[in-house]
Amino acid sequence: MKYFWVILVIGLLLVVGCGNKASTGNINTAAVITSDSTLDTPTDSIKEFNVVAKQWEFIPDTISVKKGDTVKLNLKSVDVVHGFKINEFNIDEKLNPGEEVTVTFVADKTGVFTFFCNVPCGEGHKEMKGTLIVN
Numbered sequence: 364m365k366y367f368w369v370i371l372v373i374g375l376l377l378v379v380g381c382g383n384k385a386s387t388g389n390i391n392t393a394a395v396i397t398s399d400s401t402l403d404t405p406t407d408s409i410k411e412f413n414v415v416a417k418q419w420e421f422i423p424d425t426i427s428v429k430k431g432d433t434v435k436l437n438l439k440s441v442d443v444v445h446g447f448k449i450n451e452f453n454i455d456e457k458l459n460p461g462e463e464v465t466v467t468f469v470a471d472k473t474g475v476f477t478f479f480c481n482v483p484c485g486e487g488h489k490e491m492k493g494t495l496i497v498n
């Protein structure tokens with residue numbers, strides 16, 4: 364029976380030893396992520412746009428910024444309730460008529476992204492969209 368305990372303790376030591384190795388690996392991974400994120404440090408630029416939403420368009424319908432820019436959008440519907448959504452930046456706003464909604468985000472990835480109305484607003488709803496370009 365004594366041998367059982369000795370084996371158990373040795374086994375536990377081995378498990379703890381492996382656990383330490385695993386957590387060391389995690390620390391290394393975290394360090395890599397941290398150094399990557401420094402590449403995405405926001406630029407000093409704030410790009411501000413006034414965007415009007417109306418049946419069935421956004422004006423302007425194309426917004427261009429540079430990667431790292433802080434983008435500030437002042438959104439306003441001038442007729443009925445609309446939505447404003449950009450999936451890739453987790454933006455999802457409801458635009459009540461006459462109310463200005465401000466959205467601020469960092470354009471931290473390059474690409475061409477679609478913003479669109481996600482509140483049914485009439486026959487042209489499905490075509491109510493625009494393009495966000497991040498270079």
Ligand SMILES: [Cu+2]
Nearest residue numbers: 480482484488
């Ligand atoms: Cu709509």
